[in-house]
Amino acid sequence: MSRSSYLFAGIFGSFAISCFALVLVPQVQLGGLQPQVDEDAGDVYPVYNPRKGREVYASEGCFYCHSQQIRDPQNGLDIERGWGARRTVARDYIYKNPTFLGNMRLGPDLTDVGTKEWRNEDINDPRKPARRDAAWHYLHLYQPTVIVHESNMPPYRYLFETRKISGQRSVDALNVATKDGYEIVPKAEARQLVAYLLSLDSTHPLKEVKGALAPAK
Amino acid sequence: MTAVAAPEIKPTTAVAIEAVPAQAAKAKVSIERATIDAAAAGPVLLFFTTAIGWLLLSTVFGFITSVKLHHPGFLADCSWLTYGRIAPAYNLTLTYGWASLAGMGVGIWLMSRLCRVSIRYPGFLVFGALLWNLGLVIGILCILAGKTSGIEGMEIPRAAAAIMFLGYVLVGLWGAILYRFRRKSPVYISVWYLLGAFFWFPWLFGVAQLLNGLPQLQGVMQSVVAAWYSQSILVLWFTAIGLAAAYYLIPKVVNTPIYSYNLATIGFWTFALFGGLTAMVRLSGGPIPAWLATVSIAASLMMLVPIATVTTNLIFTMRGHTQMVYYSPTIRFTYFGTVAFAVASVVGILTSLRSVDSIVHFTQFQAAQHQLVIYAFFSMIMFGAIYYITPRLVGCEWLSSTLIKLHFWGAAYGGGVLIAMLAFSGLAAGLAMIDPEATFTQVIGIGQVYLAGHTLAIGFVAIAHIIFALHFLLMLLRIGQPGGAPTLFAVPGEEKH
Numbered sequence: 001m002s003r004s005s006y007l008f009a010g011i012f013g014s015f016a017i018s019c020f021a022l023v024l025v026p027q028v029q030l031g032g033l034q035p036q037v038d039e040d041a042g043d044v045y046p047v048y049n050p051r052k053g054r055e056v057y058a059s060e061g062c063f064y065c066h067s068q069q070i071r072d073p074q075n076g077l078d079i080e081r082g083w084g085a086r087r088t089v090a091r092d093y094i095y096k097n098p099t100f101l102g103n104m105r106l107g108p109d110l111t112d113v114g115t116k117e118w119r120n121e122d123i124n125d126p127r128k129p130a131r132r133d134a135a136w137h138y139l140h141l142y143q144p145t146v147i148v149h150e151s152n153m154p155p156y157r158y159l160f161e162t163r164k165i166s167g168q169r170s171v172d173a174l175n176v177a178t179k180d181g182y183e184i185v186p187k188a189e190a191r192q193l194v195a196y197l198l199s200l201d202s203t204h205p206l207k208e209v210k211g212a213l214a215p216a217k
Numbered sequence: 218m219t220a221v222a223a224p225e226i227k228p229t230t231a232v233a234i235e236a237v238p239a240q241a242a243k244a245k246v247s248i249e250r251a252t253i254d255a256a257a258a259g260p261v262l263l264f265f266t267t268a269i270g271w272l273l274l275s276t277v278f279g280f281i282t283s284v285k286l287h288h289p290g291f292l293a294d295c296s297w298l299t300y301g302r303i304a305p306a307y308n309l310t311l312t313y314g315w316a317s318l319a320g321m322g323v324g325i326w327l328m329s330r331l332c333r334v335s336i337r338y339p340g341f342l343v344f345g346a347l348l349w350n351l352g353l354v355i356g357i358l359c360i361l362a363g364k365t366s367g368i369e370g371m372e373i374p375r376a377a378a379a380i381m382f383l384g385y386v387l388v389g390l391w392g393a394i395l396y397r398f399r400r401k402s403p404v405y406i407s408v409w410y411l412l413g414a415f416f417w418f419p420w421l422f423g424v425a426q427l428l429n430g431l432p433q434l435q436g437v438m439q440s441v442v443a444a445w446y447s448q449s450i451l452v453l454w455f456t457a458i459g460l461a462a463a464y465y466l467i468p469k470v471v472n473t474p475i476y477s478y479n480l481a482t483i484g485f486w487t488f489a490l491f492g493g494l495t496a497m498v499r500l501s502g503g504p505i506p507a508w509l510a511t512v513s514i515a516a517s518l519m520m521l522v523p524i525a526t527v528t529t530n531l532i533f534t535m536r537g538h539t540q541m542v543y544y545s546p547t548i549r550f551t552y553f554g555t556v557a558f559a560v561a562s563v564v565g566i567l568t569s570l571r572s573v574d575s576i577v578h579f580t581q582f583q584a585a586q587h588q589l590v591i592y593a594f595f596s597m598i599m600f601g602a603i604y605y606i607t608p609r610l611v612g613c614e615w616l617s618s619t620l621i622k623l624h625f626w627g628a629a630y631g632g633g634v635l636i637a638m639l640a641f642s643g644l645a646a647g648l649a650m651i652d653p654e655a656t657f658t659q660v661i662g663i664g665q666v667y668l669a670g671h672t673l674a675i676g677f678v679a680i681a682h683i684i685f686a687l688h689f690l691l692m693l694l695r696i697g698q699p700g701g702a703p704t705l706f707a708v709p710g711e712e713k714h
Contacts, residue, residue, distance in 0.1 A: 003404070004404075007409060010486060011412060014486075014489035014492075014493055015420055015453075015493060017490065018494055022445045022493075022509070022512070022513070023424070023428070026438060026506065026509055027434070029506060030436070030438055031434070031438060033435070033436070054367075058366075058367030059302075059363030059364065059365060059367075060296075060363065061305060063369065064300065064301050064369070071502045071503065072502075075502040075571075075575045076650065076651060077653055090436060090437040092436075093435075093436035093504060094435050094436040096436055097439065098367040098439055099436055099439055099440045101437075101440045101500070101503055102369075103499065103583055104583065104584075106661065107661075108657050120657050120658070125656075144289075150658050152287075153289055154293045155290060155293050156293075156299070158299075
């Protein structure tokens, strides 16, 4: 073999090894993952999240600040902080496309933000709302600092519109001051996004995750 | 020539006559180089010009992004400029606009010089550069408009990525053709790295884009492919081109052969083997099989071999010539980049360890590491290369050493402070994050302290980039010192250039 052939063989070989070890083998291991079906209870986990809202989540780039992965206690305090009941594993994500795993936490993890137990405050903090419902999320999206004074989250006022009240005030109208006779209501994107956020719940027990059978209280 | 054979020539005359063919050979080499440079000038200058345009744009995006990190309300009512869109736009313009285009320009020029072949049909390279730029413009506009793939590191929509890919194929092909018709053997170290980069890039880009379009690739595997792509592109594309340029510029400008070919060989092969295996550190601790992260941690530790050998080789080549850092702009930038390479790599190894990773994983420390590679190492070497190459393409030398000096200090101090602020912010937040007493809001507040400094640093970097761009523009307009001797910071005691 000439020097050039060695060079090419090596360049190709090193790439092939990388591709094999980090892409092909994991795909063989994970590619066939199926949802967990509990025939007694008749439930299937995981299920799809609302697609439209997921697209808004992507297009606004929420995942640059919010992760969607719960790590086990030896890797951090994710569970202790109230972000989730158990660590997440590959099976949790089979219908998540994209997965929005996230590389940065400039905001809290949102894996389980749709659950009643989810919190970002201290467990005894009186500011923890009974439930982060749609109204809470709308207000928080519109002006995060109204809810968390120190928040570093940008406001998403452009996902809302100010319109004239015709007849009754809308049920979704935000509880913020505006011109007389007008109200601020979420646009379709905001509704879709909040529906998506409320669907986020990976607390369902999985047989491959030990010590996580009971959801966090 | 025939006179040499005549026996009655006196020794003194013989010396004089021997000098003539030596001079003739030297002149021949100069003419050959000039021919090669003339053929390369069009496409390479286009690569540089568009790269610098993207550099300016990315600096603007970077500034806006950095302000938003401590003043989230800044420009918040314009959906096109929301943090979740401008942050990726900043990253993508920096890596695919500035860094990749500069890298391709430098790579093609080096290939042409080192293989001693003139570029034929440079129009195809020009077309390739234009396609890449077109694809990137579409991609960035899509992201600002909210049309993103939603996969971090691969946000550019597939159609736009395909246009960029086509553009790249022409560049890669031309690189391969230059190698095929090389007139110099054995090939120099830089050519190994360039061939690697030119080959690895399209495979990484193509395979990652293709796989993420397949329905069989579900859930976490998408993140695995995205992490594999983003990390490998840093190592096998940017680092490879950066090292190719360093391996050329340092021995060339200080006028000494490289310290050791054996070290270079070890360095290259361990780099190629382990570099492509380090990617899963990015998902360490995440919902992936544990063995996957372990493989990458092991590979990261093994990266110590190429890092040590490459750095030793380059630094030892400089031994006895370190004063060149004071005289030569090219060497000053390249040397800075080489040291940054060592620092970035060692930091990369340390953070691959699980104990360190679990602290810094979700923090700005990752951004600091990215900037260490892309800016402090790669971009600085590209600046050095552009300072070296451009005069050879336009026929005049840089107008002012003061402007180069200002660029260097702005980029070095600004870039250094930028990285330090991100690193401090990440470390502080990471340490608070593992403290159960600190609420998450407090964690963020602790990390935010340093981010105003980050904005200030980008301001310095911006000034440096504007100076650099203006200086480059003057070169394009052929406004500069007369060609011949390079523009130096100071006149060295002994001319070595």
